[in-house]
Amino acid sequence: MSNPVVLALTAGEPAGIGPELCLQLALESRTCGVVVVASRPLLEARAKQMNLAVELRPWQPGEAPEMKAGLLSVLHVEGCANDQPGSLDTGSSAYVVRTLEVAANGCLDGEFDGMVTAPVHKGVINDAGILFSGHTEFLQELCGVERVVMMLATEELRVALVTTHLPLKDVSAAITPERLTQVTRILDTDLKKFFGIARPRILVAGLNPHAGEGGHLGREEIDTIEPTLESLRTEGLSLTGPLPADTLFTPHWLDQADAVLAMYHDQGLPVLKFQGFGRAVNITLGLPIVRTSVDHGTALDLAGTGRADAGSLHTALKVGEQMARCRKSAIEETRL
Numbered sequence: 001m002s003n004p005v006v007l008a009l010t011a012g013e014p015a016g017i018g019p020e021l022c023l024q025l026a027l028e029s030r031t032c033g034v035v036v037v038a039s040r041p042l043l044e045a046r047a048k049q050m051n052l053a054v055e056l057r058p059w060q061p062g063e064a065p066e067m068k069a070g071l072l073s074v075l076h077v078e079g080c081a082n083d084q085p086g087s088l089d090t091g092s093s094a095y096v097v098r099t100l101e102v103a104a105n106g107c108l109d110g111e112f113d114g115m116v117t118a119p120v121h122k123g124v125i126n127d128a129g130i131l132f133s134g135h136t137e138f139l140q141e142l143c144g145v146e147r148v149v150m151m152l153a154t155e156e157l158r159v160a161l162v163t164t165h166l167p168l169k170d171v172s173a174a175i176t177p178e179r180l181t182q183v184t185r186i187l188d189t190d191l192k193k194f195f196g197i198a199r200p201r202i203l204v205a206g207l208n209p210h211a212g213e214g215g216h217l218g219r220e221e222i223d224t225i226e227p228t229l230e231s232l233r234t235e236g237l238s239l240t241g242p243l244p245a246d247t248l249f250t251p252h253w254l255d256q257a258d259a260v261l262a263m264y265h266d267q268g269l270p271v272l273k274f275q276g277f278g279r280a281v282n283i284t285l286g287l288p289i290v291r292t293s294v295d296h297g298t299a300l301d302l303a304g305t306g307r308a309d310a311g312s313l314h315t316a317l318k319v320g321e322q323m324a325r326c327r328k329s330a331i332e333e334t335r336l
């Protein structure tokens with residue numbers, strides 16, 4: 001048995017459910033090492049408020065993280081200004097972003113095999129004067145790559161997005177042949193690399209109602225999507241579409257596909273969340289590091305109540321561990 005995978009887990013927004021989900025996780029034993037990257041006093045305060053019997057152990061690079069029930073390794077990050085569930089504070093925003101930097105840099109340096117993120121509150125980070133669209137875009141920039149892909153997945157359905165956190169009015173202009181080509185290639189490559197699918201079958205949604213109705217309801221399909229897919233097919237990719245998005249998510253199509261490529265956030269994610277909210281994982285494809293996340297947000301209404309479900313965090317850790325193991329094996333093979 002090779003060394004256990006070590007994942008960094010960022011606790012996210014201090015006022016949200018992230019800190020308590022990290023603590024809940026520590027009530028059970030783990031199959032991989034987990035180091036929570038967060039303010040230690042924040043975690044101590046939340047454990048006390050919620051009566052969670054978790055002993056926090058400071059973690060140093062190079063040490064094996066705790067894996068036993070009741071123990072949690074913590075890499076402390078300074079600067080958390082609030083520990084009250086439900087109350088946002090712009091004073092903590094730089095701290096939240098710092099936890100992401102520490103985890104991502106730890107992955108790039110090889111201290112961690114991957115990172116898992118609990119939810120942040122994008123609004124309060126921007127209110128603090130820090131431009132932040134999402135983890136996806138932040139990690140793309142931090143890792144210095146031109147394009148990444150957001151994909152959410154359950155056991156039954158995978159949905160990837162061509163555009164991510166973009167106002168709807170800007171979506172059409174963002175769907176260029178270059179972006180569509182990059183996103184589709186990343187999706188195809190990473191489905192092979194991390195999910196063992198020899199030739200991924202990808203269903204591609206159109207942008208307009210009825211996929212443009214032959215040009216009568218928009219021309220993006222004719223001018224951009226069809227020619228780009230045709231060109232990618234000549235590289236051997238298995239692509240079906242552009243299909244009308246309203247009927248694409250039916251067994252007729254889904255039964256013969258490995259993933260759906262949606263054009264924008266709210267075209268694909270509501271379907272995925274209707275199908276599996278609470279047990280899905282959000283994966284950033286195309287990064288040089290492994291990053292998975294939960295399928296939900298900060299749920300300020302639930303923070304501190306004990307009613308937050310840890311199902312998606314469990315999925316994010318399980319998939320993060322599988323992907324990290326896959327990446328480690330690939331690295332070891334290239335060394336042989």
Ligand SMILES: NC(=O)C1=CN([C@@H]2O[C@H](COP(=O)(O)OP(=O)(O)OC[C@H]3O[C@@H](n4cnc5c(N)ncnc54)[C@H](O)[C@@H]3O)[C@@H](O)[C@H]2O)C=CC1
Pocket residue numbers: 017118119120121122123135293294295296297298299300301302307308309310
């Ligand atoms: N990965 C991330 O960092 C994400 C962050 N967000 C951020 O979260 C904030 C709030 O977003 P909302 O749209 O309100 O979505 P939300 O997911 O926080 O809440 C939507 C509904 O789902 C419930 N819910 C969420 N997580 C739950 C859990 N684990 N167990 C039981 N119920 C749960 C909430 O109580 C609420 O009723 C926003 O600032 C958004 O940007 C949203 C999605 C992902």
Ligand SMILES: NCC(=O)COP(=O)(O)O
Pocket residue numbers: 133134135136137269282293
């Ligand atoms: N709806 C998914 C979402 O907003 C998560 O985005 P990110 O923070 O993982 O980029």
